[in-house]
Amino acid sequence: MSENPRTFVRFDVLRRIEHILLIVSFSTLALTGLPQKFPTASISIFIVNLLGGIEMLRIIHRAAAVLFMFEAIYHLVDAGYRLYVKREEADMLPGPTDVQDALKAFLYNLGFAKHRPKMGRFNFIEKAEYWAVVWGLLIMAVTGFMLWNPIATTTALPGQAIPAAKVAHGAEAVLAVLAILIWHFYFVHLKKLNLSIFTGRISLEEMEDEHGAELEKLLQDEQKPKIAPETLRKRMAIYFPVATVLSLGLLYGVYRFVTLEQTAITTIPPVENPVEIYAPQTATAAPTQTASPLPAATLPITPPQTSETPAASVPSFTWEEDIAGFVQTSCSMCHDSGDALDLGSYAGVMKANGVVAPGDPENSLLIKKVADGKHPGAFTPEQIELLTAWINAGAPEKAP
Numbered sequence: 001m002s003e004n005p006r007t008f009v010r011f012d013v014l015r016r017i018e019h020i021l022l023i024v025s026f027s028t029l030a031l032t033g034l035p036q037k038f039p040t041a042s043i044s045i046f047i048v049n050l051l052g053g054i055e056m057l058r059i060i061h062r063a064a065a066v067l068f069m070f071e072a073i074y075h076l077v078d079a080g081y082r083l084y085v086k087r088e089e090a091d092m093l094p095g096p097t098d099v100q101d102a103l104k105a106f107l108y109n110l111g112f113a114k115h116r117p118k119m120g121r122f123n124f125i126e127k128a129e130y131w132a133v134v135w136g137l138l139i140m141a142v143t144g145f146m147l148w149n150p151i152a153t154t155t156a157l158p159g160q161a162i163p164a165a166k167v168a169h170g171a172e173a174v175l176a177v178l179a180i181l182i183w184h185f186y187f188v189h190l191k192k193l194n195l196s197i198f199t200g201r202i203s204l205e206e207m208e209d210e211h212g213a214e215l216e217k218l219l220q221d222e223q224k225p226k227i228a229p230e231t232l233r234k235r236m237a238i239y240f241p242v243a244t245v246l247s248l249g250l251l252y253g254v255y256r257f258v259t260l261e262q263t264a265i266t267t268i269p270p271v272e273n274p275v276e277i278y279a280p281q282t283a284t285a286a287p288t289q290t291a292s293p294l295p296a297a298t299l300p301i302t303p304p305q306t307s308e309t310p311a312a313s314v315p316s317f318t319w320e321e322d323i324a325g326f327v328q329t330s331c332s333m334c335h336d337s338g339d340a341l342d343l344g345s346y347a348g349v350m351k352a353n354g355v356v357a358p359g360d361p362e363n364s365l366l367i368k369k370v371a372d373g374k375h376p377g378a379f380t381p382e383q384i385e386l387l388t389a390w391i392n393a394g395a396p397e398k399a400p
Contacts, residue, residue, distance in 0.1 A: 006204050010196040010216055015076070019197045021071050030177050032057050034221035037170040039334040039376055054376045065144060066258060072137055073250045077243050085235045091121045094131070098124035118212030125187055129179075136176050143169035149260045198337065317390040319346045319397045326383050327366075334376070346397045361391040 011019075035044035035057065051057045082088045085376070102124045104117035122130070146165035148152040153161060186192045192209075196202040207215040317323065322344070327365055331343035341355070342348025357364045367387060370379045379387065390396075 001081065001383055006200040008204070008207055008215075009200060010199050010202040016073065016197060016292070018075065018078075021067065025064045025068040025071060026176075026180070029061060029068065030173065032061035032064065033170075034177065036061070036334075045374075045376065048376050049374065053378065062148070065140075066254065068137070068189050069141065069254050069257070073247060073254075073309055074248075077247055078245060079269070081239060085232065085239050089121075092127055092130050094124070094127050097182065098127060116209065116212070118216070119210065119214070121211060121214045123210055129184060132176075132179060136172055139172045140169060143172070148257065161275070230249055241337050317386065317393055317395070319349075319395070320400070322386060323390050326379065327387075330379060350395070354390060356395050358391060358395040361388040364391050367391070 018301070020135050031047065032051070035041075035047045051060060059174075075087075083090055097120075101117040101119050104113055105124075107113040108116050143165040146157075146161060147169060150162050153165075192206060194202070194206060196206075202211075203229075204215075207218075300309055305312050335341045335343040341352050343355075343366075354363070355365045363366050367384060369375050370384065385389050
């Protein structure tokens with residue numbers, strides 16, 4: 001029981017710091033993730049431009065994801081220490097009492113019960129939120145790995161797993177954000193302004209309303225039996241090596257998660273050796289007449305040039321060889337086979353009205369949309385030049 005009978009200790013310093021880091025990582029993930037799910041919304045375009053473009057947005061998103069994973073590892077190790085070494089009660093595990101409390105609270109809210117149920121240190125609402133975070137972490141980690149490492153994923157799973165992961169990742173993100181804004185904010189900040197996660201203390205009134213059973217224990221001032229120093233040392237001697245190995249294994253897993261491949265990190269591949277799109281040939285001087293020319297009969301006969309004579313060889317560009325790579329990389333994240341505008345395939349590009357006008361790059365939306373550099377799926381100047389040359393050539397799919 002605290003010295004002030006009107007307040008009680010709710011969270012220690014480490015748990016409050018952990019919660020602040022959770023707020024930072026989750027908010028950053030939401031702020032940088034939802035614009036990628038809804039790329040055409042005005043607010044999404046504003047956020048992308050504000051943060052320096054889609055490339056920087058994705059870097060920030062991945063940095064927040066790594067922070068979230070580090071925090072999850074710490075939470076797991078800390079929970080193990082509290083449960084095994086200190087033998088604290090596993091008060092976040094749901095049980096039959098939570099079902100009874102939920103039913104009693106439901107009846108009380110409808111007016112069929114006179115009193116609210118007396119709940120423990122964490123009530124059924126808080127437990128539901130906690131395990132929703134755990135569930136969301138697992139879903140986002142698995143689908144995030146698949147999107148971050150698509151080539152490694154498709155060595156074990158069919159290609160359809162990548163768009164499926166994209167749908168699941170985005171849907172879980174929307175669900176998580178709505179749960180925080182509607183569920184968590186209501187019960188914690190709107191119903192009653194509960195600041196205990198920041199101050200570490202909770203008022204007597206809040207304890208009576210939300211944690212009546214826990215309040216009764218505190219008022220009884222029951223002293224928990226202290227752990228003998230020798231017993232504590234034995235438990236730590238067992239736990240610390242196990243926790244160290246577990247932590248190192250999980251940290252290595254995060255390292256592999258981040259560095260396994262780079263295919264999904266860079267939206268537009270860097271051009272180290274730009275290809276010269278058009279290089280006009282210089283006319284070669286005619287050879288000097290020799291002193292002893294060949295007999296006229298042996299001279300090769302050059303046919304006259306006509307309109308049907310093939311012109312000199314000029315570079316030709318095709319969708320398969322030159323265009324598909326960077327268009328699919330830059331555009332298919334937002335415009336894939338699941339959208340009305342499919343820029344992930346040649347058929348989808350040519351099917352969309354006005355996206356590519358063969359022979360007329362100036363009226364091709366694919367170039368007009370990215371010309372000013374403000375569209376999220378930006379092209380480099382070299383790629384725009386290559387795209388223009390391809391459209392001028394009639395936008396062929398493959399070499400004849």
